[in-house]
Amino acid sequence: xxxxxxxxxxxxxxxxxxxxxxxxxxxxxxxxxxxxxxxxxxxxxxxxxxxxxxxxxxxxxxxxxxxxxxxxxxxxxxxxxxxxxxxxxxxxxxxxxxxxxxxxxxxxxxxxxxxxxxxxxxxxxxxxxxxxxxxxxxxxxxxxxxxxxxxxxxxxxxxxxxxxxxxxxxxxxxxxxxxxxxxxxxxxxxxxxxxxxxxxxxxxxxxxxxxxxxxxxxxxxxxxxxxxxxxxxxxxxxxxxxxxxxxxxxxxxxxxxxxxxxxxxxxxxxxxxxxxxxxxxxxxxxxxxxxxxxxxxxxxxxxxxxxxxxxxxxxxxxxxxxxxxxxxxxxxxxxxxxxxxxxxxxxxxxxxxxxxxxxxxxxxxxxxxxxxxxxxx
Amino acid sequence: xxxxxxxxxxxxxxxxxxxxxxxxxxxxxxxxxxxxxxxxxxxxxxxxxxxxxxxxxxxxxxxxxxxxxxxxxxxxxxxxxxxxxxxxxxxxxxxxxxxxxxxxxxxxxxxxxxxxxxxxxxxxxxxxxxxxxxxxxxxxxxxxxxxxxxxxxxxxxxxxxxxxxxxxxxxxxxxxxxxxxxxxxxxxxxxxxxxxxxxxxxxxxxxxxxxxxxxxxxxxxxxxxxxxxxxxxxxxxxxxxxxxxxxxxxxxxxxxxxxxxxxxxxxxxxxxxxxxxxxxxxxxxxxxxxxxxxxxxxxxxxxxxxxxxxxxxxxxxxxxxxxxxxxxxxxxxxxxxxxxxxxxxxxxxxxxxxxxxxxxxxxxxxxxxxxxxxxxxxxxxxxxxxxxxxxxxx
Numbered sequence: 001x002x003x004x005x006x007x008x009x010x011x012x013x014x015x016x017x018x019x020x021x022x023x024x025x026x027x028x029x030x031x032x033x034x035x036x037x038x039x040x041x042x043x044x045x046x047x048x049x050x051x052x053x054x055x056x057x058x059x060x061x062x063x064x065x066x067x068x069x070x071x072x073x074x075x076x077x078x079x080x081x082x083x084x085x086x087x088x089x090x091x092x093x094x095x096x097x098x099x100x101x102x103x104x105x106x107x108x109x110x111x112x113x114x115x116x117x118x119x120x121x122x123x124x125x126x127x128x129x130x131x132x133x134x135x136x137x138x139x140x141x142x143x144x145x146x147x148x149x150x151x152x153x154x155x156x157x158x159x160x161x162x163x164x165x166x167x168x169x170x171x172x173x174x175x176x177x178x179x180x181x182x183x184x185x186x187x188x189x190x191x192x193x194x195x196x197x198x199x200x201x202x203x204x205x206x207x208x209x210x211x212x213x214x215x216x217x218x219x220x221x222x223x224x225x226x227x228x229x230x231x232x233x234x235x236x237x238x239x240x241x242x243x244x245x246x247x248x249x250x251x252x253x254x255x256x257x258x259x260x261x262x263x264x265x266x267x268x269x270x271x272x273x274x275x276x277x278x279x280x281x282x283x284x285x286x287x288x289x290x291x292x293x294x295x296x297x298x299x300x301x302x303x304x305x306x307x308x309x310x311x312x313x314x315x316x317x318x319x320x321x322x323x324x325x326x327x328x329x330x331x332x333x334x335x336x337x338x339x340x341x342x343x344x345x346x347x348x349x350x351x352x353x354x355x356x357x358x359x360x361x362x363x364x365x366x367x368x369x370x371x372x373x374x375x376x377x
Numbered sequence: 378x379x380x381x382x383x384x385x386x387x388x389x390x391x392x393x394x395x396x397x398x399x400x401x402x403x404x405x406x407x408x409x410x411x412x413x414x415x416x417x418x419x420x421x422x423x424x425x426x427x428x429x430x431x432x433x434x435x436x437x438x439x440x441x442x443x444x445x446x447x448x449x450x451x452x453x454x455x456x457x458x459x460x461x462x463x464x465x466x467x468x469x470x471x472x473x474x475x476x477x478x479x480x481x482x483x484x485x486x487x488x489x490x491x492x493x494x495x496x497x498x499x500x501x502x503x504x505x506x507x508x509x510x511x512x513x514x515x516x517x518x519x520x521x522x523x524x525x526x527x528x529x530x531x532x533x534x535x536x537x538x539x540x541x542x543x544x545x546x547x548x549x550x551x552x553x554x555x556x557x558x559x560x561x562x563x564x565x566x567x568x569x570x571x572x573x574x575x576x577x578x579x580x581x582x583x584x585x586x587x588x589x590x591x592x593x594x595x596x597x598x599x600x601x602x603x604x605x606x607x608x609x610x611x612x613x614x615x616x617x618x619x620x621x622x623x624x625x626x627x628x629x630x631x632x633x634x635x636x637x638x639x640x641x642x643x644x645x646x647x648x649x650x651x652x653x654x655x656x657x658x659x660x661x662x663x664x665x666x667x668x669x670x671x672x673x674x675x676x677x678x679x680x681x682x683x684x685x686x687x688x689x690x691x692x693x694x695x696x697x698x699x700x701x702x703x704x705x706x707x708x709x710x711x712x713x714x715x716x717x718x719x720x721x722x723x724x725x726x727x728x729x730x731x732x733x734x735x736x737x738x739x740x741x742x743x744x745x746x747x748x749x750x751x752x753x754x755x756x757x758x759x760x761x762x763x764x765x766x767x768x769x770x771x
Contacts, residue, residue, distance in 0.1 A: 160677050162689045185726050186678070252728040287679070289721055329723060353724065370724040 011101035012048045012076030018097045018112060020068045022089045024055055027066055027240055030213060032082035033059035040126040043079040044086075046099065046108075048072045053099075056130060057082055058243075062210050063130050064217075065241040076101055079122040080108050088117065131232050131243050138227035138236060139200065141173075143218055145193045149180045150211045152191045152339050152365055157208035158184035168205035168247040170254075175201070181254045182208060187332050187369040188254055189339065205251050206233055210244035217242060258368055259355060262348040266294065266319050270345040270360070274337040276301050276313050281330030283311040289327030289372035294319045294349075303330065326352040327372040336367040380539055381483040381492050382608060383467075384514040384522035385499060387459060388531040390476035391416035394455050395445050397508045406442040408435055412624050415447055419531050429622060458507045466499050471608045477526075479519055481608035493536050500534060517542065520604035524553050542602050547574030554599045556592060559667075564588065576600040617653065618661075618712025619643045625665060625707055630698065633709065635756045637690050640711040642754065645683040646741055648713060654679035654722060655713035658686055660693040662701065663708035672697050679717045682725060683737050686713060 025044065033041035038060075045056040053070035056063065078101040089097070094113030101108050107118040150169070158166035163185075172179040173195070181190045214235045218224045221238030228234070228246075235242045277290065284290045284303035293300040297319060302312035326349065337345060342361025349356050352374065358367040387393065391409040396402045396418060406421035408414055410432045417426040417435070424439035432444065456475045463470045466489075469481040482495050489495050496513040503511045514525025516537040524546070529535035537545045551573060552562050564587065570576050576584075577600040585593030598604070619640050628636075648655065659673040672693040680686065690711055725734065743752045 158677070162674055162676065162692045183726060183728070184677070185728055186723055188726060252726075257726055257728070287717065287721060287723070327721065355726065368726075370726055373722045373724055375721060 011074055011103040012046065012078055013074035013098070013100040014046075014048045014053045014070040014072050015096060015098050016053055016068055016070045018089065018092050018095050021097055022086075024066050024068045025086045025089055027217065028055045028057045028064040029082055029086045030216075031057040031059055031062045031064040035059070040079055040122045041128075042082055043122045043127065044082040045077060045079050045124070045127050046101075047077040049075045056127075058128055058130060060128060061207060061245050062213065063128075063241075063243045064213070065130065066239055074100070076103075077124050078103075078108055079124055079127050080119055081122070084119060085110075088119075131229055131234065133227075133234060133236070133241055136227040136229040136232075136234050138225040138234060140197060141224050141226045142178075142195045142197050143221070143224035143237070145178055145195045146224060147215050147218060149178055149191045149193045150215055153180045153182045153189035154208050154212055155182075155335050155339070156184060156187050156189035156367075157182040160184070164247055165205060165249040165251055167207060167209075168251070169208050169211055170205050170251040171203070171211075173200065173202040181251070183252060183254060183257075186329065187336070187367065188257055189368075190254060190258075190366045192364045202228060204228065204233055205247040205249065207244055207247060210242065214242055257355070258357065258366060259348075259350060262350055262357070264294070264319070264321060264324070264347075264349040266299075266317055266347045266349070268299070268317055268345050268347050269315075270337060270340065270343060272315055273299075273345065274334065276315060277330065277334050277337060280311045280313050281334060283309050284330035289374065290330040290333055291325060291327050291374065293323065293325045295323045296320060324349065324352065325374065326356065327374045328356075328369060329372060332369050336369055339367055340365060378517055378539065379483075379492075380515050380517045380522075380536060381481055381485075382516055382519055382522045383480040383482060383492065383496050383499065384516075384519070384526045385463060385478050385480060385496075385503075386512050386514075386523075386526045386530070387455075387476040387503075388510045388512055389416055389418050389422070390455075390509075391447060391452055392418035392421070393509050394448075394452055397455075398451065399445075402443055402445075406439050408432070408439070408442045408444045409447050410435065410444055411447055413622050417442075431625065455507060455509060459503055459509065459511070462499065462502045462506055466495065466502065469608050479522065479608045493534070496534055496536075500532075518602070518604040519606055519608065520555060520599055521546070521602065523555070524549065527553065546600075546602055547572060547577065549573045551576055554596060556595055556599075561588060561592070561596075573600050615716060616659070616712045616714035617644055617648050617651070617655070617716065618659070618710060619647075620661065620708060620710030622708045623706060625705065627705060628701075633694060633701070633706070634691065636709050637694055637711065638687065638754055639757055640709065641683060641687045641690050642757075644711055644713060645681055645686050645737065646744070648681040648716075649719075649737060649741055652719050653716045654681045654719045655717070656680075656715040657713065658689040658693065659710075659712045659714055660690060660697065661708070661710035661712070662697060662706050663710075664700075664704035665707055666704065667707075668704070670697065670700060673714075675715065678723050679715070679719075680725070681713075681719060681737075682734055684729065685725070 028044060041059055047054045048070060051072055052067045054067040056065040092112035093115050098111045099108060106121060108121050110117045153169055157169055166184055170181045176194060178193045178195045217240040218237035225236040231246045232243050233246055280301045280303050281290050283305055285305040285308045288305040290303045297316055298314055299317040300312060300314040304310040336358040340358055340360030346359045352371055355368050355370050392407045395407055395409060407418040408421050408426060409416040413429040413431055414426060414435045415428060421439050421442050426435045426439050463478050463480060467480045467482050471479040482492050492515050496515050500511055500513055503509055510532040512526045512530045512533045514522040514529060514535050516522040516525050517539050521537050521542060525535040525537050550571060551557050551565050581597040584597050621636055621640060656679045657673055657675045659671060662670045674689050674693055740752055
């Protein structure tokens with residue numbers, strides 16, 4: 001490298017480790033927008049200052065930021081096409097990577113070993129301003145409790161954008177506990193988890209997708225910090241900062257959805273039933289239901305799809321009373337038995353047209369699922 | 378292959394029913410209208426009156442025309458009577474709309490005579506039993522039969538013999554083809570293509586480049602007289618929808634919402650009555666300049682639930698609001714596609730505090746017993762419900 005080249009570069013210039021770059025890029029790239037309408041949202045913001053290179057990406061709903069050690073030869077910021085940078089970083093030949101912004105040429109040079117490339121950039125001024133973390137008061141939360149709670153309820157959240165509230169998880173921090181609820185209007189998951197720490201009272205509907213990302217960034221971290229600022233919720237874990245939009249609106253009053261009494265409470269061997277539901281459910285294709293037929297002492301699970309096939313399997317259960325047949329979406333039923341814990345699961349029923357509830361060893365988790373109406377019922 | 382497909386099309390249907398029921402209207406230009414022209418008698422069409430022209434403009438074109446409000450119940454009755462004649466005549470009837478149908482009379486020669494004879498008998502029977510003029514086109518394909526009836530109108534009969542199909546088709550203007558409206562016709566005219574014959578000489582690739590892949594292929598096939606679709610009497614609906622023409626004055630978002638509420642109510646009720654559920658909600662808009670736009674959203678599971686479909690419709694409407702404000706909307710249509718039978722139905726949690734399905738069912742039952750307006754949403758109170766356009770059974 002010649003002296004003249006150093007003189008030309010008045011913008012950002014950093015040397016970083018490839019492996020660390022790849023690892024940090026893979027974290028923030030999950031907030032890179034996949035929609036192409038606003039180009040700059042497909043970019044990753046690189047900012048070099050104080051011996052660090054910080055990376056940031058946002059799709060306007062979710063943002064992710066982190067930093068890595070860098071030798072900073074020039075401070076500054078630039079936005080680089082995200083997908084391309086991620087793909088490129090993985091393939092670089094040498095452990096040392098030099099990234100240099102040449103503002104006058106409108107490019108970023110990425111050099112590693114004998115490899116050299118020039119990427120076109122986006123305008124830094126077009127990149128959305130992300131909430132200042134320093135200004136947000138964060139408090140430390142019980143990481144394991146929060147992650148466990150998210151993992152138990154998140155699959156009941158809706159992926160259908162036409163009802164935004166249902167794509168979120170209702171999170172309520174109360175004295176000594178955390179309550180989360182999610183529903184896609186076909187099933188409902190509610191989990192209460194005792195929680196240690198100083199968490200203040202707080203209730204927010206947080207996009208399920210953001211909480212899934214929180215699980216990803218926090219699972220290997222020691223601590224998890226949480227803060228709320230206007231319509232944003234902030235999580236900090238393992239040197240990564242995640243901000244997400246709060247979902248506006250009224251979460252359904254889920255408590256009134258849970259029946260107060262049941263006609264039947266059947267105790268089922270959780271693992272056995274789960275296996276049976278998985279096996280038999282293979283034949284429940286398209287919108288075909290999986291059927292549970294309860295008779296004295298026996299449960300028969302069956303599924304049938306026209307032009308595909310049929311399967312059934314019975315297992316002994318402690319059922320007493322009139323035979324009852326009830327249909328479910330096979331995936332919803334499987335999700336229910338997967339999200340409860342313990343050797344036994346309680347299956348609570350009212351009628352083939354009323355919601356059923358699955359509960360595990362403790363009653364702090366409730367999975368409620370609506371049946372599929374069968375032609376004969 | 379011989380020409381056995383009949384396209385039977387009632388002439389100026391609504392207007393003819395009015396002339397049938399009111400002798401003073403016979404022989405006079407008659408316009409059935411409500412804001413826009415819904416139908417015009419041939420006497421009025423002679424003055425240039427067309428559907429869906431605004432009524433004011435139609436009146437200026439034809440000041441002596443008698444304008445009557447629509448009587449949908451009478452049209453529905455007349456349509457049923459005409460379909461009874463079709464069904465008596467032939468077992469293969471495919472309804473296209475309230476006033477037109479395809480009939481396939483293949484294999485009926487020995488019991489009923491030549492297709493043209495059957496067509497003539499059909500015309501007489503509709504005239505005698507329903508009191509309405511009808512035009513029948515007879516051809517080897519559905520497409521040609523439909524073109525033939527359009528050419529033979531009004532009160533006519535036209536056979537396209539299989540060996541003269543191209544001679545019949547090629548001199549016709551491109552507008553005769555299914556799928557060629559004013560915009561496409563204009564595009565084609567810009568390239569010097571006016572007749573079907575000229576269109577047939579354009580290579581398929583060139584047409585695709587000009588009009589897009591699907592339409593290019595479609596028109597190329599039609600111009601070469603390729604239409605393999607059989608008459609399908611059991612054809613099931615692939616969507617259930619309803620639409621409402623609005624005046625040209627600007628509409629506030631709340632007025633549009635009210636229109637949407639009315640349409641969704643009607644559509645979901647029809648779905649439930651037909652025992653169908655659907656996943657894709659489609660919003661259709663027509664703007665002041667007659668351009669159109671379509672927005673759709675596919676739900677995770679099929680439903681006939683009014684609340685769910687209304688929520689989706691409102692989202693679609695909101696997303697189209699900038700265009701509506703810019704262009705001015707003149708027609709709103711809502712349909713639900715991706716239909717399925719409701720035999721097995723995923724039940725829904727009563728998130729709004731009540732079971733929406735039970736509410737739907739109760740309202741349906743009340744309307745079935747006491748009439749459409751026995752129970753009305755507050756926003757629709759005292760409003761004209763729009764025309765309940767009669768439709769084929771779902």
